[in-house]
Amino acid sequence: MLQPFSYTCPKDTEEALVLLNNAGARPIAGGTDLVIQLRAKRLPSNPLVVDLSHLDELHFLAETENQLKLGPLLTHQELADSPQIQQGAPLLAQACRRVGTPQIRERGTLGGNIVHASPAADTLPPLLVHDAFFTLQSAYGTRSLAANSFFRAPYQTEISSAELLVQVSLQKLFGFGFGYQRLIRRQAVGIARLIVAGALLLEAGRIREARIACGAAAPTVFRAHQAESWLAGKKCGAEIFRKAGELVSAEMIERSGVRWSTPYKQPVLATLVKRALDQAAAIANG
Numbered sequence: 561m562l563q564p565f566s567y568t569c570p571k572d573t574e575e576a577l578v579l580l581n582n583a584g585a586r587p588i589a590g591g592t593d594l595v596i597q598l599r600a601k602r603l604p605s606n607p608l609v610v611d612l613s614h615l616d617e618l619h620f621l622a623e624t625e626n627q628l629k630l631g632p633l634l635t636h637q638e639l640a641d642s643p644q645i646q647q648g649a650p651l652l653a654q655a656c657r658r659v660g661t662p663q664i665r666e667r668g669t670l671g672g673n674i675v676h677a678s679p680a681a682d683t684l685p686p687l688l689v690h691d692a693f694f695t696l697q698s699a700y701g702t703r704s705l706a707a708n709s710f711f712r713a714p715y716q717t718e719i720s721s722a723e724l725l726v727q728v729s730l731q732k733l734f735g736f737g738f739g740y741q742r743l744i745r746r747q748a749v750g751i752a753r754l755i756v757a758g759a760l761l762l763e764a765g766r767i768r769e770a771r772i773a774c775g776a777a778a779p780t781v782f783r784a785h786q787a788e789s790w791l792a793g794k795k796c797g798a799e800i801f802r803k804a805g806e807l808v809s810a811e812m813i814e815r816s817g818v819r820w821s822t823p824y825k826q827p828v829l830a831t832l833v834k835r836a837l838d839q840a841a842a843i844a845n846g
C-alpha cells in the first residue's frame with residue numbers, strides 16, 4: 561500500500577513551479593524512486609505529487625559547439641540509444657545502458673537519478689567527468705550549480721523543494737579517451753558497489769589531462785582531484801595507472817573514513833581505476 565497522497569498534472573513548467581510552492585509538494589518524473597518512497601511511507605503526510613512526465617519542454621537534447629544540453633525527462637534508454645550521447649558523452653551512454661532493467665531504463669529519467677542523489681546513482685560519475693552543471697528554476701528565478709558542488713550527502717542535494725531541475729549541461733571533451741568500470745554483486749539487476757568513470761587526454765604519449773570520478777565509494781560521488789593532478793605530465797603506463805588507483809583509494813578513505821567494507825573496497829577501487837585508465841589510454845591512442 562502506498563501512503564495517502566494527492567496528485568496533480570500541471571499543463572506547463574510555470575504551473576508546476578507554482579504548485580511546488582505548496583508545503584509538501586513533490587515532483588514526480590518516472591516514479592521509479594518516488595513510488596518506492598511512497599510505498600515505504602517515507603514522505604511527509606499527504607504529499608502533493610506534481611507530475612512532470614508529460615511536460616515536453618523538459619524533454620529535449622540540444623547541442624552547441626562545446627556543450628550538450630539535456631532535458632531532465634530524458635530516460636536512461638533514450639540517453640543510451642542517442643547517437644549524440646554515444647559520440648559526445650560515451651561514458652553517460654554506457655552508464656545508462658547498465659541501469660536496472662529494460663522497464664526501469666524506459667521509465668527512469670536523468671533528472672530523477674540526479675535529484676534522488678543515491679551515492680550509487682549510475683549517471684553521476686560521467687556527469688562529473690564532463691564538468692556538468694545543473695539549471696534549477698523556481699517561481700522566483702533561475703540559478704546554475706556545478707555538479708561537483710550539488711551533492712551534499714547521501715540523498716541530499718542543494719536543490720530546494722520549490723525548485724525544478726530544468727537542464728543538465730555537459731562540457732564536450734575533445735580528443736579524450738574514456739574508460740568506464742562498474743562493479744555489482746552479481747551478474748543480474750543490482751545497484752553498483754563501485755563505479756569509476758575516467759577520461760584521458762594524451763600528447764606525445766604523456767598525459768595532458770586526466771579526469772576520474774567515483775560513485776558508491778564515499779557518501780557522495782567525487783572527482784579524484786589528487787590523483788588527477790598527480791597523473792598530469794606523466795607518461796602513460798601500467799605502473800603509473802596502478803599508482804593512480806592507489807591514490808584514488810586513499811582519497812576514498814579520506815572522504816568516507818575506514819568502514820567495514822574498506823578492506824574489500826580499497827584494493828578493488830584501485831583495480832577499477834587502473835582498468836578505466838587502461839581503457840581510456842587505449843582509446844585515446846586510437
Ligand SMILES: Cc1cc2nc3c(=O)[nH]c(=O)nc-3n(C[C@H](O)[C@H](O)[C@H](O)COP(=O)(O)OP(=O)(O)OC[C@H]3O[C@@H](n4cnc5c(N)ncnc54)[C@H](O)[C@@H]3O)c2cc1C
Pocket residue numbers: 586587588589590591592593594595596612632658659660661664667668669670671672673674675676680681682683719723724725726749750751752
Ligand atoms: C528495480 C530498480 C532498479 C534500479 N536500478 C538502478 C540502477 O542500476 N542504477 C541507478 O542509478 N538507479 C537505479 N534505480 C533507481 C531509479 O530508477 C533511478 O534513480 C531513476 O533515474 C530515477 O528517475 P525517475 O524519473 O524514476 O525519478 P522519480 O522517482 O520520479 O523522482 C526521483 C526524485 O527526483 C525528484 N525529481 C524528479 N525529477 C525532478 C526534476 N526535474 N526536478 C526536481 N526534482 C525532480 C523527485 O521529486 C524525487 O525526489 C533503480 C530503481 C529500481 C526500482
